[in-house]
Amino acid sequence: MLKDITLGQYFPGDTVVHRLDPRTKLILTILYIVLLFIAKSYVSYGLVFLFLVICIALSRIRLKAILSGLKPLVVLILITAILNLFYTRGERLLVSFWRIRIYWEGVRTAAVMALRIMMLITGTLLLTYTTSPLQLTDGMEKLMNPLKKLHVPVHELSMMMSIALRFIPTLIEETDKIMNAQKARGAEFDTGNLIQKAKAMLPLLVPLFISAFRRADELATAMESRCYHGGEGRTKMKVLKMAGRDWIALGCGAALLVLTILLRRLGL
Amino acid sequence: MNIIQTEKLVFSYDPESEGEPILKSLDIGIASGSFVAVLGHNGSGKSTFAKHLNGILLPTGGKVWIDGMDSADEEKLLDIRRTVGMVFQNPDNQIVANVVEDDVAFGPENMGVPSEEIRRRVDEALKDVGMYEYRTHAPHLLSGGQKQRVAIAGIVAMRPRCIVLDEPTAMLDPAGRREVLDTVHRLNRELGITVVLITHHMDECIGADRLIVMSDGEIIADGTPKEVFPRVELMRHNGLDVPATVGLLYALKKRGCDVPLDALTVEECAEALYQYFKGDRKA
Numbered sequence: 001m002l003k004d005i006t007l008g009q010y011f012p013g014d015t016v017v018h019r020l021d022p023r024t025k026l027i028l029t030i031l032y033i034v035l036l037f038i039a040k041s042y043v044s045y046g047l048v049f050l051f052l053v054i055c056i057a058l059s060r061i062r063l064k065a066i067l068s069g070l071k072p073l074v075v076l077i078l079i080t081a082i083l084n085l086f087y088t089r090g091e092r093l094l095v096s097f098w099r100i101r102i103y104w105e106g107v108r109t110a111a112v113m114a115l116r117i118m119m120l121i122t123g124t125l126l127l128t129y130t131t132s133p134l135q136l137t138d139g140m141e142k143l144m145n146p147l148k149k150l151h152v153p154v155h156e157l158s159m160m161m162s163i164a165l166r167f168i169p170t171l172i173e174e175t176d177k178i179m180n181a182q183k184a185r186g187a188e189f190d191t192g193n194l195i196q197k198a199k200a201m202l203p204l205l206v207p208l209f210i211s212a213f214r215r216a217d218e219l220a221t222a223m224e225s226r227c228y229h230g231g232e233g234r235t236k237m238k239v240l241k242m243a244g245r246d247w248i249a250l251g252c253g254a255a256l257l258v259l260t261i262l263l264r265r266l267g268l
Numbered sequence: 269m270n271i272i273q274t275e276k277l278v279f280s281y282d283p284e285s286e287g288e289p290i291l292k293s294l295d296i297g298i299a300s301g302s303f304v305a306v307l308g309h310n311g312s313g314k315s316t317f318a319k320h321l322n323g324i325l326l327p328t329g330g331k332v333w334i335d336g337m338d339s340a341d342e343e344k345l346l347d348i349r350r351t352v353g354m355v356f357q358n359p360d361n362q363i364v365a366n367v368v369e370d371d372v373a374f375g376p377e378n379m380g381v382p383s384e385e386i387r388r389r390v391d392e393a394l395k396d397v398g399m400y401e402y403r404t405h406a407p408h409l410l411s412g413g414q415k416q417r418v419a420i421a422g423i424v425a426m427r428p429r430c431i432v433l434d435e436p437t438a439m440l441d442p443a444g445r446r447e448v449l450d451t452v453h454r455l456n457r458e459l460g461i462t463v464v465l466i467t468h469h470m471d472e473c474i475g476a477d478r479l480i481v482m483s484d485g486e487i488i489a490d491g492t493p494k495e496v497f498p499r500v501e502l503m504r505h506n507g508l509d510v511p512a513t514v515g516l517l518y519a520l521k522k523r524g525c526d527v528p529l530d531a532l533t534v535e536e537c538a539e540a541l542y543q544y545f546k547g548d549r550k551a
Binding site: 132133134163165166169170174192215218219221222223224225226227228229233234235236237238241 | 276322324346349350353356358360361362363364365366367369370372373375378379380381382383386387390406407408422423426458524
């Protein structure tokens with residue numbers, strides 16, 4: 001049951017989007033989020049949407065994968081849309097019923113908000129779908145490198161992140177094992193109300209935590225005996241290199257940003 | 269020259285307390301290029317001894333010399349860990365990355381080896397342990413024996429002169445155990461890497477050049493397996509068993525058969541019995 005959980009899932013591939021440097025993809029994703037919030041008019045939204053569609057097409061990620069990624073957030077999107085629908089006041093009244101008043105502006109805002117959230121998620125999904133976790137942490141470490149001057153523990157953060165990712169499957173396996181062991185002794189995880197279910201988790205979590213601490217201790221010893229002594233003087237086997245395609249992609253992103261800002265200035 | 273030399277090594281987790289230390293004045297020298305097995309039951313101090321060999325633990329008394337370097341010398345710590353690599357019991361808890369080749373690269377990366385050189389070392393190390401085809405796999409999808417071989421490759425890529433393995437087969441099935449032992453023997457034979465194998469399986473000691481038996485923090489026997497295992501009473505007195513072959517020959521000898529006790533492998537044992545019964549029939 002726990003094996004089905006997919007976290008930060010990555011679909012391996014060999015498309016242009018896959019081969020882009022993770023730093024490029026990270027920057028473009030941030031840029032894309034900024035664009036979504038700058039865009040005001042239909043034209044600029046259309047432009048950003050077009051950008052997203054082109055990226056998805058280039059990455060050959062199937063629409064099904066994106067839809068399944070959006071699924072868990074449907075409730076959030078609906079709530080946002082409904083709240084906007086009822087709480088936005090405007091001039092063109094559409095429905096008036098008891099205390100509820102729905103304005104044309106409300107419908108518009110609700111639609112825009114829903115669309116914005118969906119596009120936001122789709123864009124970030126595209127990043128994790130086309131970038132392996134290790135590349136992603138590597139890219140983040142490189143991007144945040146200047147922060148080292150401000151004594152931000154950049155290397156440590158990215159090391160923690162990649163170890164966490166490495167141990168997710170191990171700990172899931174372990175949870176499964178403990179669950180079965182407790183079930184064999186008569187524990188029930190699926191029955192009762194919410195509070196009973198939460199209580200049933202306790203005999204699962206305690207051994208899991210103890211074992212996680214033991215693992216952490218052993219891992220630290222193993223890392224030390226492999227000469228680990230922090231980020232200082234460390235080299236990499238796979239060095240990130242910006243290629244021509246990265247600069248082209250970043251150029252496109254920058255052009256799009258300028259265009260959107262211009263459109264906003266022009267009031268379009 | 270001995271790559272590892274301990275000098276009256278004493279260790280206890282709490283030196284203030286009155287209790288007996290875990291290691292009691294060990295003097296062990298390990299020759300470069302040899303294959304040494306350290307045998308002992310749980311709590312004999314064999315793992316504690318192993319942890320002294322690359323500075324994970326520091327002696328509370330006495331000295332440990334690694335290739336002429338004092339293990340208590342903080343400045344030499346990285347050099348010591350570069351000289352003596354360590355493989356632990358649980359492969360899951362020593363693999364750092366989520367791709368096999370990235371994990372093997374971890375050690376050389378820490379040592380600051382240039383990128384192209386790391387690539388070369390990783391490929392070589394993976395070939396040395398026979399895991400090259402799996403270089404892009406995720407470690408958690410491999411079998412226990414394969415994971416442990418990846419862990420060994422991670423150490424080999426650091427090009428140590430000595431590898432200490434602390435019960436590397438304890439969590440493996442028989443097939444995995446065979447894989448790991450074969451790999452370790454090959455590394456010793458072909459690359460000349462000194463191997464110290466800590467174990468509580470007497471069968472794993474048979475192929476070693478030298479066997480050190482520990483009990484309660486002391487050495488109770490030291491010699492080639494052929495010298496040590498025939499001392500059946502000593503072994504059994506200290507809660508250890510001997511290989512089934514030696515056990516059989518010992519039982520026969522007690523019943524008055526004149527058989528040698530140093531036939532360790534099944535083939536040697538069969539030959540010894542054959543010779544004995546052939547002679548018996550003639551007489």
